[in-house]
Amino acid sequence: MITPAYLQKGDTVALVATARKNIDNNLQPTRDLLHSWGLEVVIGSTIGLDKNQLAGTDEQRADDFQKQMDNPNIKAIWCVRGGYGTVKMLELLDFSKFKQSPKWVVGFSDVTVLHNHLNTMGYKSIHGIMPVTIPRATPDAVSSMHKALFGEPLSYKIGPDPKNRMGKGSGEIVGGNLSILYSLLGSPSAIDCHDKILFIEDLDEYLYHIDRMMMNLKRNGCLENLKGIVVGSMTRMNDNDIPWGKDALQIVEEITKPYNIPIIFNFPAGHIRDNRALIMGNKATIEVTPQGSTLIFE
Structure with a gap:
């Protein structure tokens, strides 16, 4: 299995919604956490989109995820929440540039779609807390995410x-x-x-x-x-x-x-x-x- 590059201080993490919409102003705790780890944050275009239950259309969610995959400055893509809908955008994605420069895809619940798909392609990913769960996550859960992203013993x-x-x-x-x-x-x-x-x-x-x-x-x-x-x-x-x-x-x-x-x-x-x-x-x-x-x- 191929291991994406572990994060270093100064790297950038993108926050995206691949399934359920995220229209609330609830990402500041995640920004603060990532900044405390020495990381920069990019907010994806799906944050704030509202298409019934979903964060925009399938095409909009795929386009946002594609941009983050193709951007060489993005070192990890952190899905903000689960729900349902990631599978609906999966076939719209092109992993060609991802294969040239793999990066960490992070999340759980509906993000299992991406974990499984990446596994079939031969790439590792991280199952763990998501931005909307950070305010109620235990310190051990947060610490384990830091270790996984930065390549510390886990x-x-x-x-x-x-x-x-x-x-x-x-x-x-x-x-x-x-x-x-x-x-x-x-x-x-x-x-x-x-x-x-x-x-x-x-x-x-x-x-x-x-x-x-x-x-x-x-x-x-x-x-x-x-x-x-x-x-x-x-x-x-x-x-x-x-x-x-x-x-x-x-x-x-x-x-x-x-x-x-x-x-x-x-x-x-x-x-x-x-x-x-x-x-x-x-x-x-x-x-x-x-x-x-x-x-x-x-």
Whole structure:
């Protein structure tokens, strides 16, 4: 996997909206944070655009993202928020200049579309906090983003969980939002799970749909040859009047039971305040013991 150049003081970060609109005056905390890191900020043309739920038309969002990719002075593109819509602009993008001068693409949730697409192209990206989440992000989440962007050593140690499956595994981390992974299967942007560590998280889904999506991953062979699984937050899950009978983590536990691989549950990443950065496509080692779990990036 190709690693974009890590940031240095004086570099410029572009803030763009690839999906849901961002019409509020809410980016000053992000400006202040990036300036405190010695970085410059460019506000993309999609910020403030209003097309129903989206930040402008598909063409406008693609044009903004394209300009940031093609601008050699931009060293990272930070998506301001998720929602839905990134996939609608994906086929309008030309990655030719990006391949000549790769840069970091940063975000989570709907930005999983870009993480997965870049992974199929052979490029790393960063899953982590976004500008709209910075005011409520934990210091550890913010610190982890700084480490990921500047190429500092990145590792995590978390406490034990009764659902964890013991063991040790190494491989490139792939994945992101489970709903997005599910929606991309069968497309050119679908990730290759073979010998990888799969990360999943989700928000505001019905429990039966979590089961459906996990079964889809299973039937597509995505779970068969993994080196491990990291399960992030499953936030604000919904149930029907007739209960499904298991919560989201129990569903994941049940469907992954046949596979003899280490699994970390309740990892601090996803739609939570403590959303720690993950370098997608980067090789990492996870180790799960009764005393707790570690995830260490190479």
